[in-house]
Amino acid sequence: MIAKSQKNWSGDAAALLRVGEGFALADVDPQSTPGYEKTKVEAAEDLASGAGQLDEYQERLFAQSRVDATNASVLLVLQAMDSAGKGGIVRHVVGSVDPQGVSITAFKKPTPEELEHDFLWRVERRLPETGIIGVFDRSHYEDVLIGRVRELAPTDEIERRYGAINEFEKRLTDGGTRVVKVMLHISSDEQKARLEERLERPDKHWKYNPGDVDERELWPKYMEAYQRVFERTSTEHAPWHVVPANRKWYARIAVQNLLLEALESIDPQWPAATFDVEVEKKRLAAT
Amino acid sequence: MIAKSQKNWSGDAAALLRVGEGFALADVDPQSTPGYEKTKVEAAEDLASGAGQLDEYQERLFAQSRVDATNASVLLVLQAMDSAGKGGIVRHVVGSVDPQGVSITAFKKPTPEELEHDFLWRVERRLPETGIIGVFDRSHYEDVLIGRVRELAPTDEIERRYGAINEFEKRLTDGGTRVVKVMLHISSDEQKARLEERLERPDKHWKYNPGDVDERELWPKYMEAYQRVFERTSTEHAPWHVVPANRKWYARIAVQNLLLEALESIDPQWPAATFDVEVEKKRLAAT
Numbered sequence: 001m002i003a004k005s006q007k008n009w010s011g012d013a014a015a016l017l018r019v020g021e022g023f024a025l026a027d028v029d030p031q032s033t034p035g036y037e038k039t040k041v042e043a044a045e046d047l048a049s050g051a052g053q054l055d056e057y058q059e060r061l062f063a064q065s066r067v068d069a070t071n072a073s074v075l076l077v078l079q080a081m082d083s084a085g086k087g088g089i090v091r092h093v094v095g096s097v098d099p100q101g102v103s104i105t106a107f108k109k110p111t112p113e114e115l116e117h118d119f120l121w122r123v124e125r126r127l128p129e130t131g132i133i134g135v136f137d138r139s140h141y142e143d144v145l146i147g148r149v150r151e152l153a154p155t156d157e158i159e160r161r162y163g164a165i166n167e168f169e170k171r172l173t174d175g176g177t178r179v180v181k182v183m184l185h186i187s188s189d190e191q192k193a194r195l196e197e198r199l200e201r202p203d204k205h206w207k208y209n210p211g212d213v214d215e216r217e218l219w220p221k222y223m224e225a226y227q228r229v230f231e232r233t234s235t236e237h238a239p240w241h242v243v244p245a246n247r248k249w250y251a252r253i254a255v256q257n258l259l260l261e262a263l264e265s266i267d268p269q270w271p272a273a274t275f276d277v278e279v280e281k282k283r284l285a286a287t
Numbered sequence: 288m289i290a291k292s293q294k295n296w297s298g299d300a301a302a303l304l305r306v307g308e309g310f311a312l313a314d315v316d317p318q319s320t321p322g323y324e325k326t327k328v329e330a331a332e333d334l335a336s337g338a339g340q341l342d343e344y345q346e347r348l349f350a351q352s353r354v355d356a357t358n359a360s361v362l363l364v365l366q367a368m369d370s371a372g373k374g375g376i377v378r379h380v381v382g383s384v385d386p387q388g389v390s391i392t393a394f395k396k397p398t399p400e401e402l403e404h405d406f407l408w409r410v411e412r413r414l415p416e417t418g419i420i421g422v423f424d425r426s427h428y429e430d431v432l433i434g435r436v437r438e439l440a441p442t443d444e445i446e447r448r449y450g451a452i453n454e455f456e457k458r459l460t461d462g463g464t465r466v467v468k469v470m471l472h473i474s475s476d477e478q479k480a481r482l483e484e485r486l487e488r489p490d491k492h493w494k495y496n497p498g499d500v501d502e503r504e505l506w507p508k509y510m511e512a513y514q515r516v517f518e519r520t521s522t523e524h525a526p527w528h529v530v531p532a533n534r535k536w537y538a539r540i541a542v543q544n545l546l547l548e549a550l551e552s553i554d555p556q557w558p559a560a561t562f563d564v565e566v567e568k569k570r571l572a573a574t
């Protein structure tokens with residue numbers, strides 16, 4: 001029996017984090033821990049117990065997809081400013097699932113081949129198969145975030161994309177994929193501290209890119225672009241969640257909780273045998 | 288400082304497991320634990336400590352590949368009879384590595400499109416990128432194993448494939464990929480017990496396939512085909528290792544050890560900064 005995802009929480013985390021009518025990113029405190037009133041140490045314990053649940057859910061999801069006519073999968077879309085902790089989510093939350101049941105794609109600057117197609121082309125190719133938890137580390141939302149801030153496409157093309165994204169995600173959810181969209185929200189000061197740490201530690205230098213400082217100058221424009229994304233693409237079928245991420249431990253249990261909730265809503269079951277178990281026992285015994 | 292992979296072992300595991308001149312699969316006891324004289328409980332502790340080492344090695348490998356002109360990657364090729372524990376290796380050994388640093392492919396029965404190409408075509412497409420640990424759960428060796436046993440190709444085509452595999456793997460290793468080839472070796476009785484367990488447990492029924500019993504009848508032919516594979520494709524640049532796997536805990540630390548050894552031989556280092564650290568600190572401070 002799998003425990004309910006909410007048991008460690010003082011409130012309905014998914015509801016508290018969901019972007020709804022009248023949402024303003026500027027009102028979210030990146031330091032806060034909505035719905036969770038326990039300590040960092042307790043959060044680590046809750047993360048460990050949730051890890052086992054997540055793993056079992058995914059195995060059930062996969063097992064059922066092999067046998068029954070189900071089409072369920074989960075797609076976690078992660079967006080954030082640099083150093084907000086996407087990699088930590090993948091390592092510490094998704095990493096608790098059997099690696100055979102996970103498909104991770106880190107979307108980089110589009111290749112020349114990718115640019116020869118619509119912006120959703122490369123995304124389509126990386127969708128998770130049935131039974132799998134897919135993770136997008138960055139996604140099609142880059143095309144309306146950096147795309148807007150850096151004016152990589154004309155305004156009317158950016159406008160077109162919001163609608164295209166909504167229709168695309170509607171098709172995914174209609175087809176059985178639970179789309180869990182998460183923006184990890186850190187403060188500009190927190191990013192500064194994290195980049196400083198990368199500069200202090202030789203084993204972190206490889207993660208630092210001088211371009212990060214240039215992007216920092218555009219912080220307000222990025223926040224504006226995120227606000228626009230939330231207004232245009234937080235839909236009934238695929239709502240956004242803004243997760244305060246200055247405290248890494250909070251962001252991790254919060255995203256784990258969103259994944260658990262998505263899997264609970266699928267409620268995958270071990271499939272029944274498609275063969276006669278007693279006949280097979282006899283056949284096997286005879287070998 | 289990363290500890291040496293051999294410290295928990297009473298002998299050189301890689302050398303003990305390696306298929307060399309005069310090797311006979313029939314002489315390997317699937318119940319044995321070559322080079323390891325400790326208990327199952329101690330093995331679990333050793334596996335946990337090796338997990339951290341493997342994770343750090345992979346992160347260094349990846350970091351270095353982003354910055355320096357290196358081409359190193361690791362490819363673990365897993366072959367075995369059904370239920371020998373390939374999935375457990377992926378989950379419990381490979382699962383300790385950051386999922387962003389791992390690429391797993393489970394090769395199934397070839398698709399019609401794959402059959403329109405040479406047998407190495409689909410394999411080529413799934414090779415790990417630089418800095419990544421790739422895992423093949425089954426591989427191009429199926430084409431000379433089931434391919435031979437079930438006569439899916441003419442004899443001279445099977446013969447051609449051994450040479451093609453050797454040349455292919457030589458190119459990979461020349462290009463910087465460490466190829467770690469492992470056969471997990473269980474006894475026929477152990478397989479019977481594991482299949483019986485799948486039939487006993489409703490949460491394991493989905494893993495059982497009536498065809499498994501038919502394959503069991505061909506056990507001696509498969510052992511013959513494996514022996515042939517070892518004779519023809521255990522090369523200097525990409526040797527085979529036969530890992531006794533009746534004891535799952537032994538198979539896991541043994542494969543972990545082979546991976547650690549491969550990474551030690553690469554000896555990846557944190558790359559030096561490609562920018563002026565002091566200049567960047569000032570630029571960042573000014574934001």
